[in-house]
Amino acid sequence: DWAGAIEDYNKMLALKGEDATVYINRANAKAGLQDWRGALLDYNRSIELNGLIDGAYYNRANAKLQLHDYMGAIMDYNKAIEMDPMDSASICNRGSAKILLNDKTDACIDFNRAQELGDSKAYDLLQRYCQ
Numbered sequence: 001d002w003a004g005a006i007e008d009y010n011k012m013l014a015l016k017g018e019d020a021t022v023y024i025n026r027a028n029a030k031a032g033l034q035d036w037r038g039a040l041l042d043y044n045r046s047i048e049l050n051g052l053i054d055g056a057y058y059n060r061a062n063a064k065l066q067l068h069d070y071m072g073a074i075m076d077y078n079k080a081i082e083m084d085p086m087d088s089a090s091i092c093n094r095g096s097a098k099i100l101l102n103d104k105t106d107a108c109i110d111f112n113r114a115q116e117l118g119d120s121k122a123y124d125l126l127q128r129y130c131q
Contacts (some may be wrong), residue, residue, distance in 0.1 A: 016031040020050035028059065036066040056085065058090050065097055073097045088117035092125065099129055 009026035013019065027042030043060035046053060061076035077094035081087055095110030108130035115122035 002029045004031075007027040014105075017046070018049060020046045020053050020056075023049065023058065024056055026054055027063075031059065031063060036063045036064075037082075038062045040067065052083075058087070058093075061090070061097075062092065065093065065100075068100075069098050070097045086117055088114045088119035088122070091117065092119045092122045095122075095125065105130060 006026055009022050009029065010124045013024045016022070018087045019094075023042045023046035026060060027046060030039040030042060032038075039118040040063045043056060043063060044091060045054050047060065049095065051057075057080040061073040061080065064070075064073040068069035074094055074097045077090045077097065080090040081094070084090075091110050095107040095114065098104075098107035098110065106128065111122045111130060113128045
């Protein structure tokens with residue numbers, strides 16, 4: 001019940017004041033409803049309040065990807081990877097953003113690295129784009 005969750009997070013923010021975790025959770029609920037712009041606003045606020053919350057940059061990058069902001073997505077995936085160099089999902093998704101920008105060479109490097117780290121999507125992406 002994404003809409004119900006959003007209502008609950010709105011109440012939490014009203015009662016508790018600004019809280020980075022509540023913003024990221026509400027953003028995730030908005031993403032569940034495919035409200036990418038609303039999610040992006042909440043991810044932005046969450047990062048402004050606490051840029052170290054697990055998943056904040058990765059999730060914001062995913063929202064940017066959905067909004068066709070491929071360079072913005074790559075920048076956020078870079079930040080997520082900087083925070084966790086073993087984050088295979090961020091590496092793989094960064095490769096997908098690079099494919100959308102017609103940067104096949106760098107995308108295939110990311111897909112290879114993600115596969116080495118055990119990402120389940122990377123093998124299929126390698127087969128599709130890097131043969």
